[in-house]
Amino acid sequence: MLNGLWLGFFLVAAVSALAQWVIGGNAGIFASMVESIFAMAKLSVEVMVLLFGTLTLWLGFLKIAEKAGIVEWLAKVLGPLFARLMPEVPPGHPALGLITMNFAANGLGLDNAATPIGLKAMRALQELNPSSTTASNAQILFLVLNASSLTLLPVTIFMYRAQQGAPDPTMVFLPILLATSVSTLVGLLSVAVMQRLRLWDPVVLAYFIPGALLLGGFMAFLGTLSAAALASLSSILGNLTLFGVIMLFLVIGALKRVKVYEAFVEGAKEGFDVAKNLLPYLVAMLVAVGVLRASGALELALDGIRHAVGWMGLDTRFVEGLPTALVKPFSGSAARAMLIETMQTQGVDSFPALVAATVQGSTETTFYVLAVYFGAVGIQRVRHAVGCALLAELSGVIAAIFVCYWFFA
Numbered sequence: 001m002l003n004g005l006w007l008g009f010f011l012v013a014a015v016s017a018l019a020q021w022v023i024g025g026n027a028g029i030f031a032s033m034v035e036s037i038f039a040m041a042k043l044s045v046e047v048m049v050l051l052f053g054t055l056t057l058w059l060g061f062l063k064i065a066e067k068a069g070i071v072e073w074l075a076k077v078l079g080p081l082f083a084r085l086m087p088e089v090p091p092g093h094p095a096l097g098l099i100t101m102n103f104a105a106n107g108l109g110l111d112n113a114a115t116p117i118g119l120k121a122m123r124a125l126q127e128l129n130p131s132s133t134t135a136s137n138a139q140i141l142f143l144v145l146n147a148s149s150l151t152l153l154p155v156t157i158f159m160y161r162a163q164q165g166a167p168d169p170t171m172v173f174l175p176i177l178l179a180t181s182v183s184t185l186v187g188l189l190s191v192a193v194m195q196r197l198r199l200w201d202p203v204v205l206a207y208f209i210p211g212a213l214l215l216g217g218f219m220a221f222l223g224t225l226s227a228a229a230l231a232s233l234s235s236i237l238g239n240l241t242l243f244g245v246i247m248l249f250l251v252i253g254a255l256k257r258v259k260v261y262e263a264f265v266e267g268a269k270e271g272f273d274v275a276k277n278l279l280p281y282l283v284a285m286l287v288a289v290g291v292l293r294a295s296g297a298l299e300l301a302l303d304g305i306r307h308a309v310g311w312m313g314l315d316t317r318f319v320e321g322l323p324t325a326l327v328k329p330f331s332g333s334a335a336r337a338m339l340i341e342t343m344q345t346q347g348v349d350s351f352p353a354l355v356a357a358t359v360q361g362s363t364e365t366t367f368y369v370l371a372v373y374f375g376a377v378g379i380q381r382v383r384h385a386v387g388c389a390l391l392a393e394l395s396g397v398i399a400a401i402f403v404c405y406w407f408f409a
Helices: 001-024 029-065 070-085 094-107 111-127 137-147 157-161 171-193 202-221 227-256 258-275 279-294 298-311 317-329 331-344 351-361 367-373 385-408
Strands: none
Touching: 001 029, 001 279, 001 298, 001 367, 029 157, 029 227, 029 258, 029 279, 070 094, 070 202, 094 111, 094 137, 111 137, 111 367, 137 171, 137 317, 137 367, 137 385, 157 171, 157 331, 157 351, 171 227, 171 351, 171 385, 227 258, 279 298, 279 331, 298 317, 317 331, 317 351, 317 385, 331 351, 351 385, 367 385
């Protein structure tokens, strides 16, 4: 899948450049494409320097949380809910703890760190699966919730924005939180319909109703604020939450007599290992996206979408942020490259870049997740997993666009 996508970028760029040379006599297009290749390779290394630090930092703190029992406590708190949503998983099964850790990593925006944990959780669920080739209900629910990308603290998005010079990297905190809530809710409801889950069960309602009331009340409060106040509140809450999570992990770790420094270093080493494996993929995708943009092919495709949106009488400013949304279902590295490229060409705080950042933080690489998670355990029949995951993905993109108009238009 990634091979075809990457090769496709280069082939489309080559056809576009040849057409401009033959029809328009634009021989300089090839020089622009070659220049873009080296510029994007350089940018990849610059981005990776900060990504090394970010992943190393947060996996260090996550290890403290694990050793302090925070993850185990979360598993116990969520146990009654999982018992209703995944009735085939016995109480106390290791899969529940792994699922909780996976959600914790995703919630912190550590998608690359969440994948190894998620694979362990999928293997644990496969041990309970009566079929070796057909996905179980629990596996489908776990995968769709992963594909909905519930991100409570999108630290990697903050990192990308900081690396590109954003004065306030956390400005997209609330838009991402709202958009990812929509995608997760749609994903859960779609699976519940297909699997006939009893969401009206008193235990399930005891979890969901307070959350829905809090989210609804919060959105009602946001509706009373101006655009400037919304952006300011998003920044304040983003920074407070970020620092608050760090202090929470450290304080609880100290109270539980965890050797926090040693635990941090242990987790940080894992983060370093995860980060160093990302550079080849980032270079490959950023170079391909840069060539695609330099060839004019990407702009041509966006022009078509822009004309269609304008014909319907809608505002077209969000269109420049769509490349991230278009490739996100297929490749996280390609979407990351599109986001960085959009911030480079449009400006880090431009409306398209804010839309792209919100989309990146509230959606997931659906087909990649399907291929990796189910492929790791030999699942061939995925049943309703694809439809539910894509519906969650689409809901996240639409919500991201609307929320960005609400906050930043």
